[in-house]
């Protein structure tokens with residue numbers, strides 16, 4: 001079951017077959033020993049994934065996503081919060097939580113202006129072939145301005161981000177990774193200069209002191225947490241949403257558009273209240289994140305000896321052994337999600353939290369808040385605010401055409417997006433109507 005191959009064969013299968021290499025011929029193990037580039041115990045359903053979510057049973061491996069890793073040089077040797085453990089992790093996460101709290105205060109007006117400026121620019125272009133990168137620019141320019149007090153050029157952020165995952169544990173030559181890493185390292189001085197001269201730099205330095213984090217380490221913690229964990233995940237979710245809309249019938253699409261528009265009209269635009277009321281849009285986003293989570297796999301090490309699924313597969317795991325929590329499969333577990341492989345945009349509508357608590361895309365139950373002891377996402381409120389605002393404007397005040405119909409074969413490297421980059425051949429923006437909906441700066445979070 002699952003296939004225990006050599007590292008090289010496993011690595012290649014992971015690239016070509018995507019996540020489905022772990023379930024050949026439709027098998028449904030709850031846990032399996034496999035090799036997607038390194039030997040690992042894969043935790044495949046709602047019960048077994050808990051070993052990768054419960055801080056008592058896992059530890060993080062520094063800089064590592066199993067067969068690939070992030071470059072220490074691109075991080076100047078500062079290990080990000082998501083790869084840190086125990087006290088080191090708690091200090092960094094506390095810093096992030098406070099930095100996000102401060103950033104949230106100005107988030108809505110910055111995002112509204114970014115959306116108006118970028119969508120206006122897209123509508124003046126003949127086509128938008130680099131749609132995915134442009135969504136990233138909106139996310140990164142908004143969040144950098146909210147956190148640092150001045151927006152940092154989206155292309156500069158993208159160059160740094162693009163060079164992060166460049167350590168592949170394989171002998172297969174990958175010259176393009178080395179090139180991306182060099183570009184990212186070259187971008188660091190300009191990135192740091194932009195941050196150090198930004199209006200909120202002193203505030204952030206003070207926060208670093210408060211949490212006992214050395215200043216450069218704190219800045220890299222915030223940069224990684226924001227650009228990699230935050231902007232990359234959010235961009236992926238928005239791109240997948242646009243691709244998914246393409247697969248809905250006109251009637252389904254219309255229902256989401258009309259109900260969202262009604263909410264905007266009732267509340268006089270985007271605000272905390274109107275975003276909270278957008279139940280159909282929220283259900284659609286949750287279903288996108290269920291079937292296409294930006295992070296498929298949670299790589300961890302066993303913190304102690306474990307016996308997993310003793311009644312069925314009965315797999316013994318030794319302390320220090322690699323495990324892989326498969327969010328992709330746990331969110332397709334038919335025991336809690338009826339008809340699990342079907343995209344049902346209204347799955348989470350009007351339900352009383354029944355299925356929502358089984359969503360793990362933030363690296364823990366969606367219904368539980370993040371805390372300092374786990375690695376659950378601390379950016380969920382910001383993420384939903386930005387996703388809902390951007391998608392509500394897209395749905396209600398824009399129209400577009402995709403270049404190609406989306407096809408998913410679920411490659412982890414595509415972070416939940418269809419196989420080919422999503423490109424637009426046309427984009428229209430009704431800027432006046434959108435402008436009237438994007439004036440209420442009391443919107444902060446859902």
Ligand code: HEM
Nearest residue numbers: 081082225229230233234237295361362363375377379383
């Ligand atoms: C669709 C939106 C988002 C999704 C699906 C998402 C998902 C995740 C996941 C899966 C992790 C765990 C990574 C791991 O340890 O393997 C994580 C962690 C994290 N996320 Fe998010 N995220 C989103 C939005 C955001 C936003 C908007 C921010 C910041 C503003 C953010 C900041 C972080 C940080 C700093 C961590 C590291 C937490 C820690 O070290 O304990 N995320 N996120």
